[in-house]
Amino acid sequence: MELSPFTRKVNPEVPRLGVSTCHxxxxxxxxxxxxxxxxxxxxxxxxxxxxxxxxxxxxxxLVYDRFGQDIISPLLTVKELRDLGxxxxxxxxxxxDTIPDVPVIYFVMPTDDNVQRICRDFENQLYESYYLNFxxxxxxxxxxxxxxxSIQYSCVAQVSKIYxxYLNFxxLEDDLxxxxxxxxxxxxxxxLNRGDVKDTEMEAIMDMIVDSLFSVxxxxxxxxxxxxxxxxxxxxxxxxxxKKLRENVRDARNSLFTADSAxxxxxxxxxxxxxxxxxxxxxxxxxxxWTYQALAHDVLDLKLNRVEIEESTNVQSPxxxxxxxxKKKSYDLNTNDKFWHIQKGSPFPTVAEAVQEELxxxxxQEDKVKSLKAAMGIEGEDDSAxxxxxxxxxxxxxxxxxxxxxxxxxxxxxxxxxxxxxxLEQVKTRKLDIYFECEEKLMSKSVQDKSLMxxxxxxxxxxxNDKVRLxxxxxxxxxxxxEAEIDQYCVALTEAGCDISPVQYVxxxxxxxxxxxxxxxYGGGGISSTGMFxxxxxxxxxxxxxxxxxxxxxxxNLPATRIVDALMELKSYQDVExxxxxxxxxxxxxSSSVPRNKSPFQEAFVFVVGGGNYIExxxxxxxxxxKSLTSPKKIWYGCSDLVNASLFLKQLGHLGKxx
Amino acid sequence: xxxxxxxxxxxxxxxxxxxxxxxxxxxxxxxxxxLGHTRKKGDFETKAKxxxxxxxxxxxxxxxxxxxxxxTGSHLSTEASKMSDAERDQIxxxxxxxxxxxxxxxxxLRLDSSQQPVHPQVKEHRQIxxxxxxxxxxxxxxxxxxxxxxxxxxAVDRKNISRLKPETKNSPIKNTDLxxxxxxxxxxxxxxxxxxxxxxxPNLSKKVPPPPENQPTFSPDDDISPEExxxxxxxxxxxxxxxxxxxxxxxxxxxxxxxxxxxQEIFAEKVLEQEKDIDHIxxxxxxxxxxxxxxxxxxxxxxxxxxxFRVYILFFLVMCALSLLFLDWYNG
Numbered sequence: 001m002e003l004s005p006f007t008r009k010v011n012p013e014v015p016r017l018g019v020s021t022c023h024x025x026x027x028x029x030x031x032x033x034x035x036x037x038x039x040x041x042x043x044x045x046x047x048x049x050x051x052x053x054x055x056x057x058x059x060x061x062l063v064y065d066r067f068g069q070d071i072i073s074p075l076l077t078v079k080e081l082r083d084l085g086x087x088x089x090x091x092x093x094x095x096x097d098t099i100p101d102v103p104v105i106y107f108v109m110p111t112d113d114n115v116q117r118i119c120r121d122f123e124n125q126l127y128e129s130y131y132l133n134f135x136x137x138x139x140x141x142x143x144x145x146x147x148x149x150s151i152q153y154s155c156v157a158q159v160s161k162i163y164x165x166y167l168n169f170x171x172l173e174d175d176l177x178x179x180x181x182x183x184x185x186x187x188x189x190x191x192l193n194r195g196d197v198k199d200t201e202m203e204a205i206m207d208m209i210v211d212s213l214f215s216v217x218x219x220x221x222x223x224x225x226x227x228x229x230x231x232x233x234x235x236x237x238x239x240x241x242x243k244k245l246r247e248n249v250r251d252a253r254n255s256l257f258t259a260d261s262a263x264x265x266x267x268x269x270x271x272x273x274x275x276x277x278x279x280x281x282x283x284x285x286x287x288x289x290w291t292y293q294a295l296a297h298d299v300l301d302l303k304l305n306r307v308e309i310e311e312s313t314n315v316q317s318p319x320x321x322x323x324x325x326x327k328k329k330s331y332d333l334n335t336n337d338k339f340w341h342i343q344k345g346s347p348f349p350t351v352a353e354a355v356q357e358e359l360x361x362x363x364x365q366e367d368k369v370k371s372l373k374a375a376m377g378i379e380g381e382d383d384s385a386x387x388x389x390x391x392x393x394x395x396x397x398x399x400x401x402x403x404x405x406x407x408x409x410x411x412x413x414x415x416x417x418x419x420x421x422x423x424l425e426q427v428k429t430r431k432l433d434i435y436f437e438c439e440e441k442l443m444s445k446s447v448q449d450k451s452l453m454x455x456x457x458x459x460x461x462x463x464x465n466d467k468v469r470l471x472x473x474x475x476x477x478x479x480x481x482x483e484a485e486i487d488q489y490c491v492a493l494t495e496a497g498c499d500i501s502p503v504q505y506v507x508x509x510x511x512x513x514x515x516x517x518x519x520x521x522y523g524g525g526g527i528s529s530t531g532m533f534x535x536x537x538x539x540x541x542x543x544x545x546x547x548x549x550x551x552x553x554x555x556x557n558l559p560a561t562r563i564v565d566a567l568m569e570l571k572s573y574q575d576v577e578x579x580x581x582x583x584x585x586x587x588x589x590x591s592s593s594v595p596r597n598k599s600p601f602q603e604a605f606v607f608v609v610g611g612g613n614y615i616e617x618x619x620x621x622x623x624x625x626x627k628s629l630t631s632p633k634k635i636w637y638g639c640s641d642l643v644n645a646s647l648f649l650k651q652l653g654h655l656g657k658x659x
Numbered sequence: 660x661x662x663x664x665x666x667x668x669x670x671x672x673x674x675x676x677x678x679x680x681x682x683x684x685x686x687x688x689x690x691x692x693x694l695g696h697t698r699k700k701g702d703f704e705t706k707a708k709x710x711x712x713x714x715x716x717x718x719x720x721x722x723x724x725x726x727x728x729x730x731t732g733s734h735l736s737t738e739a740s741k742m743s744d745a746e747r748d749q750i751x752x753x754x755x756x757x758x759x760x761x762x763x764x765x766x767x768l769r770l771d772s773s774q775q776p777v778h779p780q781v782k783e784h785r786q787i788x789x790x791x792x793x794x795x796x797x798x799x800x801x802x803x804x805x806x807x808x809x810x811x812x813x814a815v816d817r818k819n820i821s822r823l824k825p826e827t828k829n830s831p832i833k834n835t836d837l838x839x840x841x842x843x844x845x846x847x848x849x850x851x852x853x854x855x856x857x858x859x860x861p862n863l864s865k866k867v868p869p870p871p872e873n874q875p876t877f878s879p880d881d882d883i884s885p886e887e888x889x890x891x892x893x894x895x896x897x898x899x900x901x902x903x904x905x906x907x908x909x910x911x912x913x914x915x916x917x918x919x920x921x922x923q924e925i926f927a928e929k930v931l932e933q934e935k936d937i938d939h940i941x942x943x944x945x946x947x948x949x950x951x952x953x954x955x956x957x958x959x960x961x962x963x964x965x966x967x968f969r970v971y972i973l974f975f976l977v978m979c980a981l982s983l984l985f986l987d988w989y990n991g
Contacts, residue, residue: 038661046661056715057791061784087787088780097778101704138664140671147671151679156672164662397918400925 030174031636034219035167036075042133043084043105046161061104061127062089063096065114067135068107070170070181074305074334092117096126103129103160109168110138119149129160136168136211168215169638172305173335176617177638179212181304184641189278189610190651192233195658206233209609209640210240213273214248216605216638223249224605226582227567228275233609238275238582245584270585271603274564278610281559282506283443283476285648286469287615288435292351293344294614296333296419298644299426302614307331309422331415339412345618348423355416362409369399369406430462435470442478444556456492464498465646472506472652501656502649508659558619560606565623568601568633605636611648612639703772707788710764711795717757718799721806724750729809747810754803761796765789804924812917819913 040049043062062081064072069091081089090096092108104127108114118132132146143162150156171177180187187205191197217224223245228238278285289295296302300309308330333340339358343351372395427433438455452474456467471489475481481489486507490500557565566576606620617637624635643651728747772785883891 042661046663056711057795059784059788059791082787082791085791087784087791090780097780099778099781099784100701102784133661137662143664143668143671144675147668147675148679151672151676159668161663161665162668164664166661394918397922400922 031177031216031220032075032171032174035071035169035171038165038167038219039072039075040084042107042163042165043081043086045103045105045131046133046163057085059085059087059102061099061102062086063092063104063106063108064089065092065108066182067109067168067180070304071135071167072107074170074172077332096121098124098126101128103127103131105131105133107133107135107165109136110134110142112142115142115145118146119153122149122153122155125153125155127158129158130155131160132162133165134163135165136215137164137166138162166215166218168212170304172642175621175634175636177216177636178612178642179209179638179640181641184643187640188643188651189648190654192610193279193655195655202233202236206236206240209237210244213237213241213607213638214244217245222271223584224271224273225601226273226275226584227579228582229277229280229579232277232279234275234277235580237609238580241273241275242582242584249584269599269602271605272568272601273605273607274567276560276563276606276608278608278612279509280563282509282652283473284558284560284615285611285613285643286472286645287439287443288432288466288469288645289615290347290433290436291345291614291618292348293333294618295348295423295427297614297642298646299423299432300419301644302333305332305334307333307419309418311418329418331419337412339416345621348420348427351416352420352424355413355420358409358413359417362406362413365402365406369403372396372399430466431460432462432466435462435466438470439473442474453489453492456489456496464493464496465649467493467496468498468500468502468649469645472502475503475506476510499653501654502652503656504659505652505656557623558616560608560616561619561623564604564606564620564635568604570600600631602632603634603636605638607637608639610639611641611643612637613642613644613648703768703785706764706768707792710761710768710792713757713764714761714792714796714799717754717761718802721750721754721799721802725806728806729813751807758796758800758803765792765796768792808917808921815913815917819910 041047043060045058045060076084078089086105087102088099092106092114106118108118118130121127122130146159146162147156150159169177169179170181185191187208191201191205226238226242228234289298293302296307300307308328310326310328333344335341339354343354346354434455438452452470455462455470471493475486486503490503493500493503562573563576565571566573567579608616620635620637624633627633728750769786769789772782772789777785
């Protein structure tokens with residue numbers, strides 16, 4: 001299930017257990033790897049990392065702010081930080097004590113607060129030498145502030161290096177990046193579409209997004225061709241980004257896109273950047289999902305590749321009655337985990353089966369090791385021939401060597417078992433499979449079941465949020481409903497305890513947006529449910545999935561994917577026809593925006609302004625995979641922040657209340 | 660691609676300084692001398708840096724002499740090996756003493772830092788610094804032990820090849836690289852080439868015993884009949900094959916024993932790691948048993964007191980009843 005258009009240069013410092021395909025045709029390193037390499041270089045005092053077998057450890061202290069923390073945490077574990085020599089990692093705004101004689105590396109955003117805090121650190125003489133790394137470019141004014149503070153507190157010599165890192169984005173997977181996590185409200189869908197948003201605020205948000213996109217392309221070292229729709233936030237972002245890139249390319253002295261890009265980069269064609277606005281497709285954000293990663297995000301709130309699960313274990317209290325004790329456990333899910341890497345896009349039943357298989361494989365290996373122990377015990381008494389001894393020795397050696405791997409495998413299997421069990425519980429209680437089926441039918445324009453009203457009225461099925469989501473999707477993509485019908489549904493929803501302000505907002509949105517063609521955009525898909533899980537139950541699996549339908553999802557393209565497909569292949573759909581075209585490398589700002597490209601694109605960046613989620617990401621990944629046989633494509637997905645459906649619903653609710 | 664703005668910063672510093680001078684600010688900036696005053700390094704830091712530099716020196720020392728130490732020529736390289744075994748032993752001893760010293764100094768640093776009253780962050784920082792130093796030392800030790808293992812293996816192999824223990828009188832020739840040298844020792848005799856570990860390969864030729872003085876059992880004057888010759892030849896061949904296979908097996912055993920030694924080392928490492936935990940568990944278990952014994956005592960006392968208390972209550976109730984009866988009789 002590997003993404004075959006993918007090139008994976010195996011980073012020597014990061015051990016990869018995943019399968020790596022090697023198509024040495026396109027760019028050698030992924031965005032994530034480049035970001036990790038940049039971080040490591042920064043932690044090595046901005047000197048390139050040599051490959052000496054054992055280097056003298058140089059210890060240092062890392063100070064970050066919230067943004068820095070979000071950037072570093074999916075990429076480097078605490079152990080890796082320690083191996084790089086980082087003894088302490090602290091937040092900028094926490095109380096920090098003087099630690100003498102140690103160099104400190106700052107990784108912060110160049111905001112006023114941070115600069116003031118750094119100047120206070122100079123005043124308190126906290127550390128020996130300072131290496132300042134700013135996540136995005138620092139302005140002249142703030143540089144002067146730091147200079148004057150360092151003169152005032154007489155530590156000019158101690159400020160060893162100042163760097164602009166241009167790493168203002170969070171890369172979660174090799175082809176998925178977002179812009180913000182801890183400060184996401186600033187650039188959320190709500191912030192962009194509020195009724196009372198001021199122009200200055202809009203400008204500020206746009207600048208933030210443009211700055212981050214700029215860092216993405218600086219890190220990769222390419223100048224893309226930009227296309228965006230007209231008349232929405234994405235267009236503004238596109239214009240600003242185009243201007244910024246053009247200025248930088250023109251400036252021959254400090255251009256960041258010089259020809260000395262990473263060696264081994266053979267891409268002759270520039271990638272395409274497609275800027276989309278969230279208003280294109282609200283239904284996908286509320287959709288119930290069925291693939292592993294998207295389900296984890298929706299149900300268990302996957303944040304920065306980490307899940308938290310409440311496990312209840314039964315504890316015997318002194319009185320004798322078992323008391324369930326809830327414990328929160330958090331798991332890391334990243335690409336080093338081979339199982340996760342392969343299974344993250346597959347539908348949930350497949351995942352359950354795969355976990356079962358892994359468990360069986362692990363048990364057989366464990367038994368082999370145990371039998372070895374028995375064999376050795378027997379052989380020890382016997383004065384056996386040499387050949388038998390040598391066999392056992394070899395077996396013993398291999399067993400001992402494989403023990404750590406076995407233990408690691410066991411831990412991963414346990415983790416996935418727990419996560420899958422938690423997901424299964426939620427699916428069963430909220431009847432998410434029925435919702436999924438219903439929504440798929442709605443989105444693919446097949447016959448609307450009469451079960452919509454039943455589902456809403458049914459107190460057993462799902463939380464109020466689920467019901468609102470279902471109805472909103474029906475409103476957006478279903479057949480046209482009269483006002484009376486809608487009111488009827490609203491009454492039913494209110495009885496079920498739901499907040500219907502999102503519905504009000506969506507009604508108004510639908511009226512504004514001239515989305516006449518909206519329903520057809522979801523076409524081409526469908527599902528086939530194959531009833532009960534007879535075969536799975538007969539396998540004696542741990543996951544008793546009776547009552548959960550085995551839904552086989554047929555592939556269909558979400559609106560975003562369709563647009564990307566049209567733009568990459570240079571097809572001409574009517575809605576894509578008048579997309580604006582920007583090429584920052586052209587000499588003159590070509591306002592005629594006539595596409596000048598003749599050949600289809602092989603690489604594309606899709607960026608959604610206003611929030612995105614794993615469903616869209618998975619859809620794009622599947623699309624790329626399906627196209628890999630005819631014309632290999634590589635697609636990156638980015639969004640301003642990853643929102644799951646409940647968060648998005650809340651934002652819609654706020655918007656609805658303001659109407 | 661990160662952009663280095665340090666030069667820009669320095670230029671900015673200069674401009675700000677000149678601006679300050681122009682505006683006639685009182686130079687608090689004059690405090691910084693032109694050379695920039697060096698800060699006094701703290702105690703811990705200097706000691707830690709010393710230990711690290713020692714370990715680095717050891718590493719360089721080991722790596723520079725590695726090639727000669729290992730001497731990856733063939734067993735029979737006719738050129739003299741560049742390092743005598745005495746020198747090798749000395750390298751071993753020196754390395755071991757340095758490693759021991761470094762370990763001691765790391766231990767001393769650890770004790771010192773745990774005793775000093777400092778901020779918690781500083782304490783944590785120092786602990787991790789000591790941990791990193793220990794890891795570095797372990798890595799260097801691994802280099803050293805790998806080298807030593809290679810050397811031991813080569814010595815064992817060499818001994819193995821050069822030792823001949825023919826079982827019978829008519830020992831066949833071992834068809835090894837030594838065949839040229841050993842042609843002299845065609846016939847019997849326990850030709851034991853006892854090479855010490857100091858054997859340089861030229862010594863090999865010297866140690867090969869002179870042509871056997873004690874002749875075989877049959878006098879050279881005896882005529883060997885053709886049948887006997889053939890029989891002898893067949894016997895020779897059989898013995899030779901047997902010797903070959905035995906030698907082969909012995910070599911295998913040697914290899915396996917080395918593997919076992921490696922495994923032993925791994926196990927020993929693991930056991931040492933667990934030693935601390937096991938000690939802790941043992942002491943906790945002892946404490947627990949003592950606690951339980953005390954608890955049992957307490958429970959026993961409590962039961963006894965409960966019983967006594969019951970007796971007193973009963974007595975009191977009986978006395979009350981009797982007194983009531985008495986009063987009743989008294990009044991009436």
